[in-house]
Amino acid sequence: MIFKIEKKLKNSLGRVGMLETPHGVIMTPAFVAVGTKATVKSLNPEQVRDAGVEVVLGNTYHLFLQPGDEIVRDSGGIGKFMNWPGPTMTDSGGFQVFSLGAAYGKDISKITKITDPSLLIPERFDDSDAPRLAKIGQDGVSFKSHLDGSIHYITPEKSIQIQHNLGADIIFAFDECTSPTEDLRYQGEALERTHRWAERSLVEHLKLEEQKNESIFPQALFGIVQGGREESLRKQSAKIISEINVDGKYFDGFGIGGSFAKEDMSTAVRWVNEILPEEKPRHLLGIGEPEDLFMGVENGVDLFDCVLPTRLGRNGTIFTKTGKIIIMNTKFRNDFGPIEKDCECYTCKNYVKSYIAHLFHGKEMLAGTLASIHNLHFIVNLVKKIRQSILDDNFFEFKEEFLKGYLK
């Protein structure tokens, strides 16, 4: 994997670059489509590609459980398995430590608002008796399969082994995505744990790379920075993760993970990217909304991934330049215009809102597909436009103009 920076955004951390992988080039900043179970939900690879997607992200935990990482390996790797010829990534399962752990069965998001009352609780809320499918040990995480209840212990080594079997071009260290409801003391403990796991991930990765024969593509490993909303922890994490090395071999790039408050996400990202080595790519995990993408790029992020375009699409919420719309709302039943008249996506070129609303009301499968195509195109294209605006020296103008219309 080779990363080249083409141009920097003046007076900020932003940059435009290119990331070369064994399966093709990613023009950064780029939005990565999420294909957790080796499929971008409701879309086939041609539709994903036509939406402008350059790279797809699968998930270690899900593919380990089903169909099993060895099956993916034996089929020729995740890209071949899912018929996606381009670059691929896999997440390590670290997010499931949160989503199946602290967040399981609760109404908790990794993105909070400062006004969220749960953040005002000074003491850590002890809910260790609450049912959860992921339980953290010092050595790894015990997962109770959401599919059949079977127990699986995932260590950093195990996650890396699985990811080597899955065979994505870029893989991530096993981390703990810490819940925003945890107190500072816990955040610190979790951070130390994530750092230990990062080093073990790197050791295992280098070992497996060494054992590979030439017929197998080399993989790049990204370390993950955590630290929640806390400045000292974020900075400490960025420093430690970027310095971790085994015999002079470092992480190939970095993920920025964990929970954020919407209001101060930009500062958290800036703290980290001011410290991470400039010449390596940074991936802001699980973000985001259009305004978050501008924020991330401006603060030095090269890659984003998020389930939002496809999840919102399947659930009937559609991105437009003037804000999100809920296509099932009554007013769209007889709206015979496209979602966006100047949109180049397949959905907008061929269908009107009335029809898409009809498909959703009728619970037709095509509904989620058409909405996902548009949403994915919208977000992927937004990042491409942001990229171009940096090349054209009008990033800040573009940002202001877009957000003025979008956030209204």
Next chain:
RNA sequence: GCGUCGGUGGUGGAGUGGUCUAUCACAACAGACUGUAAAUCUGUCGCCUUCGGGCUUCGUAGGUUCGAAUCCUACCCGACGCA
């Protein structure tokens, strides 16, 4: 014409003397969703409301009863059977 069964909120369909504005499902309406446990979930869903409550509903009209969607009578409507 006679007989039997049945008519419940937008729909289907519970309820068969009080705890009934009436279980439940669907539809409808609104909302949520940020490294996917998710083509999912939440709320509203008779009318009015100063959100305390007030008022009116179970084919129609009467009646019995302290009290009726629930019992009785008549009528209207539907299905089936016999003429």
